[in-house]
Amino acid sequence: xxxxxxxxxxxxxxxxxxxxxxxxxxxxxxxxxxxxxxxxxxxxxxxxxxxxxxxxxxxxxxxxxxxxxxxxxxxxxxxxxxxxxxxxxxxxxxxxxxxxxxxxxxxxxxxxxxxxxxxxxxxxxxxxxxxx
Amino acid sequence: xxxxxxxxxxxxxxxxxxxxxxxxxxxxxxxxxxxxxxxxxxxxxxxxxxxxxxxxxxxxxxxxxxxxxxxxxxxxxxxxxxxxxxxxxxxxxxxxxxxxxxxxxxxxxxxxxxxxxxxxxxxxxxxxxx
Numbered sequence: 001x002x003x004x005x006x007x008x009x010x011x012x013x014x015x016x017x018x019x020x021x022x023x024x025x026x027x028x029x030x031x032x033x034x035x036x037x038x039x040x041x042x043x044x045x046x047x048x049x050x051x052x053x054x055x056x057x058x059x060x061x062x063x064x065x066x067x068x069x070x071x072x073x074x075x076x077x078x079x080x081x082x083x084x085x086x087x088x089x090x091x092x093x094x095x096x097x098x099x100x101x102x103x104x105x106x107x108x109x110x111x112x113x114x115x116x117x118x119x120x121x122x123x124x125x126x127x128x129x130x131x132x
Numbered sequence: 133x134x135x136x137x138x139x140x141x142x143x144x145x146x147x148x149x150x151x152x153x154x155x156x157x158x159x160x161x162x163x164x165x166x167x168x169x170x171x172x173x174x175x176x177x178x179x180x181x182x183x184x185x186x187x188x189x190x191x192x193x194x195x196x197x198x199x200x201x202x203x204x205x206x207x208x209x210x211x212x213x214x215x216x217x218x219x220x221x222x223x224x225x226x227x228x229x230x231x232x233x234x235x236x237x238x239x240x241x242x243x244x245x246x247x248x249x250x251x252x253x254x255x256x257x258x259x260x261x262x
Contacts, residue, residue, distance in 0.1 A: 031225060036217055043210060056261055058187045061180060077171070085167040092160060100224060114170075119176035124181035 028087060035084035042077045060085060071129035075121050082118035086110060151238045159216045162209035171207040207252055212245035 049070070053060055064070055089110055097103045147153055161227050172194075179190035193199050221230045228237055 001220050033221065036221065040214070040218075043214065047210065051255055054259075056191070058184045058191075060182070060215055061187075065180065073218070074177075078170075078177070081166075081170055081173075085163070085170055088160075088163045091165060117174045121170075121177045124174070126179040127181040128177075 003041050013055065028091075030069040032087045034126040035080050035087065036047050038076075039084055042073060042080060045073055045098065046064050062132070065128050068129065074125045078118050078125070082114045082121075086114040143146060151235055155216055155241065159213060159220075162216075163259050164211045164212060165205060165209045167208065172202070172206070185220075204249070204253065208249045211248045211252075212241065213239035215244050 047050060049064065050056070051065060065074060090107060093106045093110065097106055140255070176190055181187040194203060216238075219228065219241055222237070228234065
Protein backbone atom coordinates (compact mmCIF):
# COMPACT_ATOMS: atom_id res chain seq x y z
CA UNK A 1 0.00 0.00 0.00
CA UNK A 2 3.02 2.27 -0.32
CA UNK A 3 1.53 4.31 -3.18
CA UNK A 4 -1.57 5.01 -1.13
CA UNK A 5 0.33 5.80 2.07
CA UNK A 6 2.27 8.44 0.14
CA UNK A 7 -0.87 10.55 -0.34
CA UNK A 8 -2.34 9.88 3.09
CA UNK A 9 -2.71 12.81 5.45
CA UNK A 10 -2.16 10.62 8.50
CA UNK A 11 1.19 10.82 10.20
CA UNK A 12 3.32 7.67 10.43
CA UNK A 13 2.78 7.65 14.21
CA UNK A 14 -0.96 7.99 13.74
CA UNK A 15 -0.99 5.08 11.37
CA UNK A 16 0.87 2.90 13.85
CA UNK A 17 -1.28 3.89 16.82
CA UNK A 18 -4.48 3.65 14.80
CA UNK A 19 -3.39 0.17 13.86
CA UNK A 20 -4.79 -0.02 10.35
CA UNK A 21 -8.29 -0.09 8.95
CA UNK A 22 -9.48 -2.85 11.24
CA UNK A 23 -8.29 -0.96 14.35
CA UNK A 24 -7.18 -4.32 15.71
CA UNK A 25 -3.42 -3.90 15.46
CA UNK A 26 -1.40 -6.24 17.59
CA UNK A 27 -4.32 -7.33 19.80
CA UNK A 28 -4.74 -10.69 18.07
CA UNK A 29 -1.00 -11.40 18.01
CA UNK A 30 -0.63 -10.42 21.65
CA UNK A 31 -3.65 -12.46 22.81
CA UNK A 32 -2.22 -15.50 21.05
CA UNK A 33 1.11 -15.11 22.89
CA UNK A 34 -0.40 -14.47 26.31
CA UNK A 35 -2.76 -17.46 26.02
CA UNK A 36 0.19 -19.57 24.83
CA UNK A 37 2.16 -18.68 27.95
CA UNK A 38 -0.85 -19.52 30.16
CA UNK A 39 -1.24 -22.86 28.41
CA UNK A 40 2.31 -24.02 29.22
CA UNK A 41 1.60 -24.78 32.91
CA UNK A 42 -2.07 -25.69 32.32
CA UNK A 43 -1.45 -28.29 29.62
CA UNK A 44 1.58 -29.72 31.41
CA UNK A 45 -0.47 -30.08 34.59
CA UNK A 46 -3.24 -31.91 32.70
CA UNK A 47 -0.86 -34.14 30.75
CA UNK A 48 1.16 -35.01 33.84
CA UNK A 49 -1.94 -35.62 36.00
CA UNK A 50 -3.40 -38.09 33.51
CA UNK A 51 -0.07 -39.90 33.27
CA UNK A 52 0.24 -40.13 37.06
CA UNK A 53 -3.29 -41.41 37.78
CA UNK A 54 -3.06 -45.07 38.84
CA UNK A 55 -5.83 -46.03 36.43
CA UNK A 56 -8.09 -44.16 34.03
CA UNK A 57 -11.32 -45.82 35.14
CA UNK A 58 -14.50 -43.91 36.00
CA UNK A 59 -14.09 -43.77 39.78
CA UNK A 60 -10.44 -42.70 39.71
CA UNK A 61 -10.85 -39.96 37.11
CA UNK A 62 -14.05 -38.66 38.69
CA UNK A 63 -12.47 -38.53 42.16
CA UNK A 64 -9.47 -36.67 40.73
CA UNK A 65 -11.64 -34.12 38.94
CA UNK A 66 -13.86 -33.59 42.02
CA UNK A 67 -10.96 -32.02 43.90
CA UNK A 68 -11.56 -28.24 43.74
CA UNK A 69 -8.03 -27.43 42.51
CA UNK A 70 -8.28 -30.01 39.70
CA UNK A 71 -11.69 -28.71 38.68
CA UNK A 72 -10.48 -25.10 38.67
CA UNK A 73 -7.40 -25.91 36.59
CA UNK A 74 -9.46 -28.07 34.21
CA UNK A 75 -11.95 -25.21 33.67
CA UNK A 76 -9.07 -22.83 32.95
CA UNK A 77 -7.47 -25.40 30.65
CA UNK A 78 -10.62 -25.81 28.55
CA UNK A 79 -11.32 -22.06 28.44
CA UNK A 80 -7.80 -20.94 27.52
CA UNK A 81 -7.28 -23.82 25.07
CA UNK A 82 -10.51 -22.93 23.29
CA UNK A 83 -9.51 -19.26 23.14
CA UNK A 84 -5.97 -19.97 21.90
CA UNK A 85 -7.22 -22.55 19.40
CA UNK A 86 -9.90 -20.17 18.15
CA UNK A 87 -7.31 -17.46 17.54
CA UNK A 88 -5.06 -19.93 15.69
CA UNK A 89 -7.64 -21.62 13.50
CA UNK A 90 -9.13 -18.24 12.67
CA UNK A 91 -5.78 -17.24 11.16
CA UNK A 92 -5.68 -20.53 9.23
CA UNK A 93 -9.12 -19.74 7.77
CA UNK A 94 -8.04 -16.19 6.93
CA UNK A 95 -4.90 -17.48 5.19
CA UNK A 96 -6.26 -20.39 3.20
CA UNK A 97 -9.93 -19.65 2.51
CA UNK A 98 -10.04 -17.04 -0.22
CA UNK A 99 -13.74 -16.66 -1.09
CA UNK A 100 -15.09 -13.89 1.13
CA UNK A 101 -18.43 -15.58 1.83
CA UNK A 102 -16.81 -18.89 2.74
CA UNK A 103 -14.28 -17.08 4.94
CA UNK A 104 -17.01 -15.22 6.81
CA UNK A 105 -19.14 -18.33 7.16
CA UNK A 106 -16.25 -20.42 8.50
CA UNK A 107 -15.08 -17.70 10.89
CA UNK A 108 -18.54 -17.41 12.44
CA UNK A 109 -19.05 -21.19 12.46
CA UNK A 110 -15.70 -21.68 14.23
CA UNK A 111 -16.58 -19.09 16.82
CA UNK A 112 -19.90 -20.81 17.57
CA UNK A 113 -18.24 -24.23 17.66
CA UNK A 114 -15.54 -23.13 20.08
CA UNK A 115 -17.99 -21.46 22.45
CA UNK A 116 -20.24 -24.53 22.34
CA UNK A 117 -17.31 -26.91 22.85
CA UNK A 118 -15.76 -24.94 25.71
CA UNK A 119 -19.16 -24.26 27.29
CA UNK A 120 -20.08 -27.95 27.27
CA UNK A 121 -16.67 -29.01 28.62
CA UNK A 122 -16.72 -26.43 31.43
CA UNK A 123 -20.32 -27.29 32.30
CA UNK A 124 -19.31 -30.96 32.57
CA UNK A 125 -16.40 -30.14 34.90
CA UNK A 126 -18.57 -27.93 37.13
CA UNK A 127 -21.22 -30.65 37.29
CA UNK A 128 -18.60 -33.14 38.44
CA UNK A 129 -17.15 -30.66 40.94
CA UNK A 130 -20.46 -29.60 42.46
CA UNK A 131 -22.38 -32.92 42.20
CA UNK A 132 -19.69 -35.45 43.08
CA UNK B 133 -11.93 2.32 -11.16
CA UNK B 134 -10.02 -0.90 -11.17
CA UNK B 135 -7.26 -1.27 -8.65
CA UNK B 136 -3.78 -1.74 -10.01
CA UNK B 137 -2.79 -5.42 -9.89
CA UNK B 138 -1.39 -6.25 -6.51
CA UNK B 139 2.01 -7.92 -6.32
CA UNK B 140 1.74 -11.65 -5.65
CA UNK B 141 4.06 -13.46 -3.29
CA UNK B 142 5.80 -16.47 -4.84
CA UNK B 143 3.65 -19.56 -4.74
CA UNK B 144 4.25 -22.06 -1.95
CA UNK B 145 5.54 -24.61 -4.46
CA UNK B 146 8.73 -22.69 -5.27
CA UNK B 147 10.15 -23.06 -1.78
CA UNK B 148 12.55 -25.88 -0.99
CA UNK B 149 11.53 -27.90 2.04
CA UNK B 150 13.88 -27.07 4.90
CA UNK B 151 13.70 -27.45 8.66
CA UNK B 152 12.34 -23.90 9.07
CA UNK B 153 9.33 -24.00 6.77
CA UNK B 154 8.66 -27.68 7.51
CA UNK B 155 8.34 -27.01 11.25
CA UNK B 156 6.33 -23.87 10.57
CA UNK B 157 3.68 -25.76 8.63
CA UNK B 158 3.87 -28.65 11.11
CA UNK B 159 3.11 -26.12 13.86
CA UNK B 160 -0.08 -25.16 12.05
CA UNK B 161 -1.06 -28.75 11.26
CA UNK B 162 -0.56 -29.88 14.86
CA UNK B 163 -2.44 -26.78 16.03
CA UNK B 164 -5.46 -27.63 13.89
CA UNK B 165 -5.19 -31.25 15.06
CA UNK B 166 -5.23 -30.09 18.67
CA UNK B 167 -8.33 -28.02 17.92
CA UNK B 168 -10.04 -31.27 16.94
CA UNK B 169 -8.55 -32.76 20.12
CA UNK B 170 -10.40 -30.12 22.13
CA UNK B 171 -13.66 -31.60 20.77
CA UNK B 172 -12.53 -35.02 22.00
CA UNK B 173 -11.55 -33.56 25.39
CA UNK B 174 -14.99 -31.97 25.77
CA UNK B 175 -16.69 -35.20 24.76
CA UNK B 176 -14.58 -37.09 27.32
CA UNK B 177 -15.49 -34.60 30.09
CA UNK B 178 -19.20 -34.75 29.17
CA UNK B 179 -19.09 -38.54 29.23
CA UNK B 180 -17.44 -38.39 32.66
CA UNK B 181 -20.17 -36.08 33.94
CA UNK B 182 -22.84 -38.30 32.40
CA UNK B 183 -22.12 -41.29 34.62
CA UNK B 184 -20.32 -44.61 34.55
CA UNK B 185 -22.14 -45.98 31.50
CA UNK B 186 -21.42 -43.05 29.19
CA UNK B 187 -17.82 -42.87 30.43
CA UNK B 188 -17.30 -46.55 29.61
CA UNK B 189 -18.66 -45.98 26.09
CA UNK B 190 -16.23 -43.08 25.60
CA UNK B 191 -13.33 -45.09 27.06
CA UNK B 192 -14.11 -47.96 24.67
CA UNK B 193 -14.13 -45.52 21.76
CA UNK B 194 -10.74 -44.07 22.78
CA UNK B 195 -9.31 -47.57 23.27
CA UNK B 196 -10.34 -48.68 19.75
CA UNK B 197 -7.57 -48.80 17.10
CA UNK B 198 -8.72 -45.52 15.52
CA UNK B 199 -9.05 -43.98 18.98
CA UNK B 200 -5.54 -45.02 19.98
CA UNK B 201 -4.06 -43.64 16.74
CA UNK B 202 -5.84 -40.34 17.41
CA UNK B 203 -4.64 -40.22 21.03
CA UNK B 204 -1.08 -40.96 19.92
CA UNK B 205 -1.35 -38.22 17.29
CA UNK B 206 -2.71 -35.77 19.86
CA UNK B 207 0.11 -36.63 22.26
CA UNK B 208 2.74 -35.89 19.63
CA UNK B 209 0.84 -32.83 18.39
CA UNK B 210 0.61 -31.39 21.91
CA UNK B 211 4.28 -31.98 22.71
CA UNK B 212 5.55 -30.71 19.36
CA UNK B 213 3.27 -27.65 19.45
CA UNK B 214 4.49 -26.99 23.01
CA UNK B 215 8.20 -27.25 22.22
CA UNK B 216 7.95 -25.43 18.90
CA UNK B 217 5.72 -22.84 20.57
CA UNK B 218 8.51 -22.23 23.09
CA UNK B 219 10.81 -21.53 20.11
CA UNK B 220 8.31 -18.99 18.81
CA UNK B 221 8.06 -17.32 22.22
CA UNK B 222 11.86 -17.12 22.40
CA UNK B 223 11.93 -15.45 18.96
CA UNK B 224 9.20 -13.04 20.11
CA UNK B 225 11.52 -11.78 22.85
CA UNK B 226 14.39 -11.67 20.36
CA UNK B 227 16.33 -14.76 21.38
CA UNK B 228 17.66 -17.49 19.06
CA UNK B 229 17.33 -15.82 15.66
CA UNK B 230 20.73 -16.88 14.32
CA UNK B 231 20.65 -19.48 11.56
CA UNK B 232 22.53 -22.14 13.52
CA UNK B 233 20.40 -21.49 16.63
CA UNK B 234 17.18 -21.75 14.59
CA UNK B 235 18.22 -25.03 13.06
CA UNK B 236 19.46 -26.49 16.34
CA UNK B 237 16.35 -25.48 18.31
CA UNK B 238 14.16 -26.88 15.51
CA UNK B 239 15.80 -30.27 15.63
CA UNK B 240 15.74 -30.21 19.43
CA UNK B 241 11.98 -29.51 19.36
CA UNK B 242 11.36 -32.46 17.02
CA UNK B 243 13.64 -34.77 18.98
CA UNK B 244 12.15 -33.75 22.35
CA UNK B 245 8.59 -34.17 21.04
CA UNK B 246 9.30 -37.65 19.66
CA UNK B 247 11.11 -38.76 22.83
CA UNK B 248 8.47 -37.35 25.19
CA UNK B 249 5.66 -38.93 23.13
CA UNK B 250 7.32 -42.35 23.27
CA UNK B 251 8.11 -41.91 26.99
CA UNK B 252 4.51 -40.98 27.81
CA UNK B 253 3.12 -43.99 25.95
CA UNK B 254 5.74 -46.26 27.47
CA UNK B 255 4.61 -45.03 30.90
CA UNK B 256 0.96 -45.72 30.03
CA UNK B 257 1.81 -49.13 28.64
CA UNK B 258 4.07 -50.00 31.56
CA UNK B 259 1.32 -49.06 34.02
CA UNK B 260 -1.08 -51.38 32.19
CA UNK B 261 -3.45 -48.51 31.43
CA UNK B 262 -3.73 -49.12 27.68
